[in-house]
Every structure is written in C-alpha cells, then in structure tokens.
Amino acid sequence: MSMVKVKLYTLHLSPPCRAVELTAKALGIELDQQVVNLLAGEHLTPEYLKMNPQHTIPVLDDNGTIISESHAIMIYLVSKYGKDDSLYPKELVKQAKVNAALHFESGVLFARMRFTFEPILFRGGSEIPTEKKEYILKAYQLLEDTLVDDYVAGNSLTIADFSCVSSFASIMGVIPVDKSKYPKIYDWLERLKKLPYYEEANGSGADELSKFVLSSLEKNSVKA
Template identity: 45%
Template sequence: MAPTLYMIAPSPPVRSVLITAKALGIQLQEKAVDFQKGEHLQPEYLKINPQHTVPTLVDDDGFIVWDSHAINPYLVSKYGKNDSLYPKDLKKRAIVDQRLHFDSGVAFARGITIIGQILREGKTSLTDKDKESLTQVYEFLEAFLDGKQWMAGDSVTIADYNLYATISGSNVLVPVDSQKFPKVAAWLKKVDALPEAEVSKKGLEVFTTMVKSKLQ
C-alpha cells in the first residue's frame, strides 16, 4: 500500500514533496483537497491534520506528518537507498536544515503572503515593498550558492527541492534577474533539468496561470 499525499497541485510545498518522492522512486497515492469547497475544514481532514494544511502525508503504516519540511526528511530517512538527499553527517545535515528553515521561515513565508493577497484579497499588482522583499530572498540565495554547486553543497539535497518549489513560484511574481543573481538563475535551470523536477511542472503551470490571471 502506497503512502497517501493530501495535496493541491500548485502548492510549492506539495510540489517539493512530489519531487522528493520521485527522486526516491516512491509511488504516492495522491488525494486532492479542494480548499474552495472547504474540504480542508471537514472533520475527517481535521482529524488527520488539525492545522488543515497541505501537504499532509499518511504513510502506509498509518503514520501522519504534515509540512513539507518535515515530510521530505522523513521520506528520505525511511525510503532513501542512501543519505545523499539528507546527509547523516551532522555538519552537512545542519546546512540542509538551515536551508529548509530559511525556506519555511523566509522564502516561502514572504511569497505566500503576497500570493494570499493576490488570490484572496484581490490585489492586482505588486508594490515596491513586495518586489524588494523577494529580491532580498534572491540576494540571500546568491550568497548561499557562493562556492557551491547546490544550495547545501556539491550535491543535490532536499534543500534544493524545497527551495526550487518556492523560488520557481516567486519567479512568477518577481523574475530572477540573471545579471544580478547569476548563481540563482543557473541553479534554477539546473534543478529544472533534473528528471525528478518534471513532476512539479504541471502544478507550476497551474500556479503561473492562476497568479497571472489576477495581476494586471
């Protein structure tokens, strides 16, 4: 029996889990949660995840965990053939964890605030403050990549998957300037070319169409 992933395809955190599962060769049973119909607030879903967020993973043994920054390390730790995506070496893992926390606390947090204003509050254009906020994220990432091939070192990790899912969405709002941020632009292309990243592209297309339809 395959693990079940409760999801919304355009969601960056969901897309990061899809990429991770693909890289690990895990076949997930995908269950879409319709937020517009309030399915995330139904008692049966709240019993699984009282925070009523996506993604939520229900493993084949009944174990439940939500938040992509918890799901992806769990998947690699349980199903990975090796620890390359989430190293056991404490120092290497600490760098991956830092990037994951940066994603959840800064990169994704800033992007979702703007996206929420667009989708729920009718915002039709980005302010200078919005652009500055996301540009600063790119500045941080450019620094993270200094002397590194990938976000946490010289090999791809789940830090790349999580940040790619977030930044590919932010890129729709404020395109990454390849002149100012050549390392980030090159990194985006590298992750985009990975075979496992293919599973996120349909969701990104939906996200792009949805957001651009709201912006003038």
C-alpha cells in the same frame, strides 16, 4: 520503481506539496495523490482536521502514520525509504546545512511568496506593492548569496534544493529574476531542470501557480 505506495493529501499548485513530490520521485516512491481543494474548503472538513488540526497541505499517510508539514515529510521519506542518506545526510555538519536551508525556505522564500500572493488570491488584491517586490528581490539576493556551491547545501542535491526550488520557481513567474544580477540562481535552476522528473513534479505546477496569480491580478484590477 519501488513498490512502496504512500498516500499524499496534496495540491499541485502548492509549493510545499511539490517539494514532497520531487522527493518522492527522487526516491522512487509512488504517491497515491489525494487532491485537496482548498477553495472548496476540503482542508476544513472534520475528517481532515482530525488528521491535521493545522489544516495545511501536504499531509502524508504512510499506512496509518500521519505526518504533516512538507519538511518533516521529506525528512521522514528519505530516512525511511532512501537507499542512502544523500538527500538528507546523517553526518551532522552536512545535515545542519540542509536544516538551515529548509528553514530559509519556510521562513524567507515561502513566507515572502505567501505574503505577496495571498492578498491577490484571497482578498482581491489588484497590484503588488513596491515594498513587497523589494522584499522578494531581497530574498532572491539571499538565495544567490547562499549558492556558494552547486546546490543550496553543498555540492550535491538534497531535499533543501527541492524545498527552495518549489517556492522560487513559483515566485519567479510573477516577479522576474534578472539573470545578470542572479547568475548563480540561474545555473542552479538549470541543474535542477535536468532532473528527469523535475517538470512533472515541480515545473508544471510552478508555472500554473504563477499564471493563476497573474490572471487573478488582472481580474482584480478590472473589478477595482
């Protein structure tokens, strides 16, 4: 392990935070994790807003350099601390593939997950409408079709995998994935689960988020 220690304002339930955790583990960076309690509004305090006016998590504080947004943080960490550029290649075509997958994660996987989970967690939603389920299943199909190689952006592990799996693993516990329909996703997930740090950095938090959403659904339907 390197002696590098950077501060991360984070919440293990949050997929973007876990994507950064996976990246840090892969790079051997020790994170000084500052947990931000969103339900208590800690992301809306004047101190936090000064650091990140968009009041999102995660936020990285690397010795006074402040970076928000998970994809930007991951690129920064690999570029500054990576022993090589394998997780975020400098070669333009490979890098473009990684960038495309990062945008797919934020624009499709995470966006659809949020669209489905937020009404349940924050607005008392007691069911997942059919069209939202279909929207998620379409996202699964897009991910399946993207996996023409072993990993999301080619034949080696990159930050695109960390990003995509952080959202995907969180959704699959709520809207299950049919193995026969999405065999490539299953194979890809098994590959990532073999990483020695996968469970600690992502698996446990993804399970926790899924269970939280399912228990909220149940509580909300009792109230409804």
